[in-house]
Amino acid sequence: ALKTILENGSRSMDLRYQRHEIRPGGLVPEGLPYVRDQGTDSVQTLTVWLSDPAARLSVKLYYSVFEEKDVIVRAAELVNEGEKEITVEKAASASVDLPYGHWDLLHFHGKHCMERQMERVPLVRGVISAGSARGMSSHHQNPFVILADRETGENAGDCYGFMMVYSGNHNMEAEADQTGSVRIVAGIHEAGFSWRLGPGETFFTPEVILSFSGEGLNGLSWNYHRLIRENVCPARFRDVRRPVLINNWEATYFHFDTRKILRLAEQARDLGIEMLVLDDGWFGRRNDDNAGLGDWYVNEEKLPGGLKYLAEEIKKLGLKFGLWFEPEMVNEDSELYRNHPDWALKDPDRAPVMMRNQLVLDMSRQDVQDYLFDSMHAILESAPIDYVKWDFNRSVANVYSALLPQDRQGETPHRFILGTYALLERITAAHPEVMIEGCAGGGGRFDAGMLFYCPQIWCSDNTDCIARLKIQKGTSYGYPVSTMGSHVSASPNHQTGRRTPLAARGITAMSGTFGYELDLERLTEEEKETVRAQIREFHRYYWLIQKGRYYRLDRPETADYFTAWEFVSEDGLEALVSLVVTDVRANPEFPFIRLQGLREDVLYRAEGTDLLISGAALMYGGYTLPAQTGDYPAVQIHFTADTQDAAARPAQSGQ
Numbered sequence: 001a002l003k004t005i006l007e008n009g010s011r012s013m014d015l016r017y018q019r020h021e022i023r024p025g026g027l028v029p030e031g032l033p034y035v036r037d038q039g040t041d042s043v044q045t046l047t048v049w050l051s052d053p054a055a056r057l058s059v060k061l062y063y064s065v066f067e068e069k070d071v072i073v074r075a076a077e078l079v080n081e082g083e084k085e086i087t088v089e090k091a092a093s094a095s096v097d098l099p100y101g102h103w104d105l106l107h108f109h110g111k112h113c114m115e116r117q118m119e120r121v122p123l124v125r126g127v128i129s130a131g132s133a134r135g136m137s138s139h140h141q142n143p144f145v146i147l148a149d150r151e152t153g154e155n156a157g158d159c160y161g162f163m164m165v166y167s168g169n170h171n172m173e174a175e176a177d178q179t180g181s182v183r184i185v186a187g188i189h190e191a192g193f194s195w196r197l198g199p200g201e202t203f204f205t206p207e208v209i210l211s212f213s214g215e216g217l218n219g220l221s222w223n224y225h226r227l228i229r230e231n232v233c234p235a236r237f238r239d240v241r242r243p244v245l246i247n248n249w250e251a252t253y254f255h256f257d258t259r260k261i262l263r264l265a266e267q268a269r270d271l272g273i274e275m276l277v278l279d280d281g282w283f284g285r286r287n288d289d290n291a292g293l294g295d296w297y298v299n300e301e302k303l304p305g306g307l308k309y310l311a312e313e314i315k316k317l318g319l320k321f322g323l324w325f326e327p328e329m330v331n332e333d334s335e336l337y338r339n340h341p342d343w344a345l346k347d348p349d350r351a352p353v354m355m356r357n358q359l360v361l362d363m364s365r366q367d368v369q370d371y372l373f374d375s376m377h378a379i380l381e382s383a384p385i386d387y388v389k390w391d392f393n394r395s396v397a398n399v400y401s402a403l404l405p406q407d408r409q410g411e412t413p414h415r416f417i418l419g420t421y422a423l424l425e426r427i428t429a430a431h432p433e434v435m436i437e438g439c440a441g442g443g444g445r446f447d448a449g450m451l452f453y454c455p456q457i458w459c460s461d462n463t464d465c466i467a468r469l470k471i472q473k474g475t476s477y478g479y480p481v482s483t484m485g486s487h488v489s490a491s492p493n494h495q496t497g498r499r500t501p502l503a504a505r506g507i508t509a510m511s512g513t514f515g516y517e518l519d520l521e522r523l524t525e526e527e528k529e530t531v532r533a534q535i536r537e538f539h540r541y542y543w544l545i546q547k548g549r550y551y552r553l554d555r556p557e558t559a560d561y562f563t564a565w566e567f568v569s570e571d572g573l574e575a576l577v578s579l580v581v582t583d584v585r586a587n588p589e590f591p592f593i594r595l596q597g598l599r600e601d602v603l604y605r606a607e608g609t610d611l612l613i614s615g616a617a618l619m620y621g622g623y624t625l626p627a628q629t630g631d632y633p634a635v636q637i638h639f640t641a642d643t644q645d646a647a648a649r650p651a652q653s654g655q
């Protein structure tokens, strides 16, 4: 978990227990996101002091126990107590030993347009690791892994979760050793990392959220869902309805002007949509992805009258207004780059690696952070803006800062992330009412670190609902649906070319923050009616979806036939089941599901039927749907309790 080099070249470290202390409350690490102790959980923190007198290094291990939530948050703090410098080459957040067991590792890998694909592999003797050295938490491996007993399924069995509260390079290592014991080490990736710890200086690792469930993977997911919603995301957005939005990206891409956007807003309003988000292309000379990034002033050729006029016109329609930024990036073809070429990360003697024609700004620099704060602040002050989409469209390469000395370059990746957090902190402090949606070429930075500032994150640039089922399902192992940005887009889909019915697109997007992202002008009158009905349904089930307990209902034997999931109200008296058939069959078996989380002795009615079925029958006997045919048929079934007792209690969607 720890690698150090002392000034004399020694790489040995022998940390021994000194003392410990237990005090009430959680941790508030400076400059890093963290799991918030809201005062409503009886949190206690255990601190264990270790030290190596020869190295004069102390390590404080923090364990914040959120007992009611079945969570322990772990972090470590290194303190150089000597007079000599210590070079830290690795400082993990947690190292957890399990002395027994046959475990599988579940990790969430992917790529652009296919994030968080769950893969389950048995541990082998040796080390398996899931990490990212891309300067961001990445599309490629999410900073979340699960250790599950070989027998563990969705609803039974033991499993442990490990989730970083961090958005940069990370590594989750799982090692099964010769004695059969298992060790998980989770923390900042050691690739490219080193930190010079001067006399008296401290280094704080990011937090890692540890949890356990003896009730299978659905139980573990619930622990994380609850904690992220209540203790990680900003509290001020927790209990407010988020608006159903229209985003213009897949409707117009870069080709828009004020007239087109206002037309889209009018149509959106007529359908019941509540916010318009203006995506990439409103600033500088940004007419395609070759130029303009970094120049955060409005392009008046496209938007005469500026953002103020546009936003005010949109407000007159009764809609909220949101705006896209990509703060950490710069195009070579921009005023910003021409004036400050040294503000981009790049090696002194090497042509920089380009991705999407752009470079990454050196967020470790105060002047870069100040420039970004000032320009974003000015824009947010200039017009009534309710929401920001904060994008990040490439990985970080050439991680070399022009300001840091040669022997401190290994600090750049972590300082980069600290700089990003500092900017987010300033923007959210200056504009607490503006909700930020995170984004990174889709879901390339979907992590608890970003969720600390942004209560929702765009899940993927792949808006094909059938591909989305897998992406959102993979995401659901660690993150609640209230954080998953998901939209209905056009058919055929722009990424895959697949044709899907509006019902399947609506049901899939509804299990998220919900919005639309397509040219509304192209909808038929019938489709418009369907959209209106979808929005009504979403409002009806809003709290059930956002706060209800979520269950994946698939079983291995039906996984290639359909995807099904369920939301259950806290009191267990109301449930919403969604099911999308992904492989339609001739002479098919009837889709069959077993509900979860109901009350055994309560009778439930499936909306539109007269039949009363007990919770026990629905959970253990199951529920069979009629045969489904056609292109990707999708259904939503609402179950409500039908007892005197139940009627007396408020159901969640009625809030």
Ligand code: DGJ
Pocket: 249, 279, 280, 324, 391, 393, 439, 440, 441, 442, 443, 458, 460, 461
């Ligand atoms: C990537 C995002 O994921 C998209 O939604 C869109 O905002 C584009 N960037 C714009 O460049």
